[in-house]
Amino acid sequence: MASDDDALKAAVFQRLHPRTYLDRFVAEKYRPDGRQFDGWRDVSVNVGSISTADGSALVRLGETTIVCGVKAEFAEPELDAPDAGFLVPNVDLPALCSPKFKPGPPSDEAQVLSDRLNEVLSTTIPLSSLVIKPGKLVWVLYVDATCINYDGNVFDAALLAMVAALRNTKLPKPIIRENDEHVVCSRTETIPLQIAKTPISMSFGVFDTTLLADPTAFEEPLLDTTISVVLDEQNSLVAVSQLGPGLPGDEDVLSTCISAAKQRRVSLEKQIL
Amino acid sequence: MDRRRINGPTEDSFGPVFEADEVEGIWTPADGRKDRGLLDIRPIFLQPGLISQANGSAYIETQKTKIACAVYGPRQSKNTAYSETGPAQCGSQVHPILMSTPTRASASLQDAEDRSVAVAIHQALVSSVRLELLPKSTIDVFITIIECDGLESCVAAGSIAASTALADAGIELFGLVVSCAASLVENQVWLDPTEDEERVSAGTIVLSCLPALNKITNVWQTGQMPALDVLRCMEACQQKATAEIHSIVAQALLENAKI
Numbered sequence: 001m002a003s004d005d006d007a008l009k010a011a012v013f014q015r016l017h018p019r020t021y022l023d024r025f026v027a028e029k030y031r032p033d034g035r036q037f038d039g040w041r042d043v044s045v046n047v048g049s050i051s052t053a054d055g056s057a058l059v060r061l062g063e064t065t066i067v068c069g070v071k072a073e074f075a076e077p078e079l080d081a082p083d084a085g086f087l088v089p090n091v092d093l094p095a096l097c098s099p100k101f102k103p104g105p106p107s108d109e110a111q112v113l114s115d116r117l118n119e120v121l122s123t124t125i126p127l128s129s130l131v132i133k134p135g136k137l138v139w140v141l142y143v144d145a146t147c148i149n150y151d152g153n154v155f156d157a158a159l160l161a162m163v164a165a166l167r168n169t170k171l172p173k174p175i176i177r178e179n180d181e182h183v184v185c186s187r188t189e190t191i192p193l194q195i196a197k198t199p200i201s202m203s204f205g206v207f208d209t210t211l212l213a214d215p216t217a218f219e220e221p222l223l224d225t226t227i228s229v230v231l232d233e234q235n236s237l238v239a240v241s242q243l244g245p246g247l248p249g250d251e252d253v254l255s256t257c258i259s260a261a262k263q264r265r266v267s268l269e270k271q272i273l
Numbered sequence: 274m275d276r277r278r279i280n281g282p283t284e285d286s287f288g289p290v291f292e293a294d295e296v297e298g299i300w301t302p303a304d305g306r307k308d309r310g311l312l313d314i315r316p317i318f319l320q321p322g323l324i325s326q327a328n329g330s331a332y333i334e335t336q337k338t339k340i341a342c343a344v345y346g347p348r349q350s351k352n353t354a355y356s357e358t359g360p361a362q363c364g365s366q367v368h369p370i371l372m373s374t375p376t377r378a379s380a381s382l383q384d385a386e387d388r389s390v391a392v393a394i395h396q397a398l399v400s401s402v403r404l405e406l407l408p409k410s411t412i413d414v415f416i417t418i419i420e421c422d423g424l425e426s427c428v429a430a431g432s433i434a435a436s437t438a439l440a441d442a443g444i445e446l447f448g449l450v451v452s453c454a455a456s457l458v459e460n461q462v463w464l465d466p467t468e469d470e471e472r473v474s475a476g477t478i479v480l481s482c483l484p485a486l487n488k489i490t491n492v493w494q495t496g497q498m499p500a501l502d503v504l505r506c507m508e509a510c511q512q513k514a515t516a517e518i519h520s521i522v523a524q525a526l527l528e529n530a531k532i
Contacts, residue, residue: 075286
């Protein structure tokens with residue numbers, strides 16, 4: 001019973017004084033979930049589990065869970081860009097995934113997330129590869145990700161889910177006949193997408209003067225700074241974002257993060273792709 | 274045009290058109306069921322407690338149908354008039370992800386169908402919860418349909434998941450609600466119909482019951498059926514729910530509690 005009692009006391013303390021709670025852990029060089037400052041949570045990627053989508057992926061990053069499906073449709077290209085298809089990524093943070101969110105239209109956080117993902121994903125697929133008939137017909141790829149469990153670092157998990165779902169996507173092969181306006185698709189033949197880049201994001205947070213890798217939902221609201229580093233398969237930078245101040249003193253927090261991210265990218269690549 | 278989302282082409286997009294050539298193996302009821310008998314349900318995988326942020330949660334998978342459910346609460350009701358003993362409210366919301374059906378739903382419009390599914394699940398659950406113990410509070414039940422194979426079976430699976438999640442949240446219940454769907458196909462009762470089977474059926478019912486009290490909490494019937502056939506379907510559903518599904522749910526909760 002004594003240990004139950006202590007666990008309850010710790011939970012109450014965590015709820016009432018989250019900053020002090022995390023401070024005490026950081027002073028001991030550990031984080032509440034038992035990781036060290038530069039430790040990452042386990043990642044698992046499961047592709048092709050949604051049969052109604054053209055490509056899908058389920059990603060778990062620790063407890064954070066994201067499902068992503070890709071649906072391909074036909075559309076007319078825009079007049080000013082006859083040789084470009086469409087890639088439309090959206091993230092949904094439903095009320096199911098965390099008590100932070102309310103039902104209704106996308107929250108500010110979901111909108112910002114979708115926008116950042118859109119910028120990164122635009123490097124993955126050349127839009128010209130989605131053209132069926134120039135100026136007439138192109139593919140639209142709807143890439144919809146939904147968060148099932150929100151336990152921090154959703155950006156990394158969502159990007160991984162979207163990239164894995166796109167790699168899993170197979171488009172039905174369009175059959176173009178001459179003298180025929182209509183394009184039909186083969187029921188049996190499929191073609192994979194042309195993926196130019198495989199960006200993976202690694203995020204960090206600064207708590208007081210400590211750099212924490214892969215922050216959880218408990219740590220995220222306590223961070224002074226969040227940093228995301230997106231790298232492609234050559235380990236070159238695709239995007240970097242830093243929200244908030246750097247570390248005090250001379251230390252260059254951004255280059256620390258970039259080198260840590262490069263190491264992580266290599267080990268992650270072996271594990272999941 | 275919805276400025277809160279990333280938008281696609283300005284003109285509407287449409288699903289690809291497939292060749293109309295000889296398609297083999299379009300399913301007809303005469304083919305029967307290959308992998309199970311008419312009175313068998315699809316195997317159920319049920320995992321409580323998958324969503325760590327929620328007070329209670331459950332994930333259910335019956336072959337293609339995949340549903341996640343989270344329960345938040347009981348929490349304080351806002352904007353309710355003061356009452357000494359006023360019972361709690363229990364709200365439920367169903368939210369299919371855009372990929373759950375073969376055609377992608379429009380993102381900005383919440384389909385009228387979601388509402389009716391939410392109402393059906395709400396009705397199935399509400400009489401099992403001891404709301405009188407929780408005055409002035411709200412329990413939110415959120416359901417996300419990841420993939421749907423048969424709407425009525427989906428309602429049944431959603432009710433099971435929601436009841437499991439309520440139990441996982443430690444909310445006092447009169448009993449577990451279990452639910453089963455049945456279709457009348459060529460004058461035979463087919464339990465747990467898939468999308469294809471529902472399409473060819475004369476009518477479909479979803480029955481939710483409380484096996485602990487031997488009571489029915491909700492019946493939802495669509496299509497056309499003579500009253501006697503409705504009763505036949507209901508009996509088959511109730512028997513299956515009481516005999517099999519209830520013990521699956523109880524077992525899943527028990528195993529989760531042990532860990």
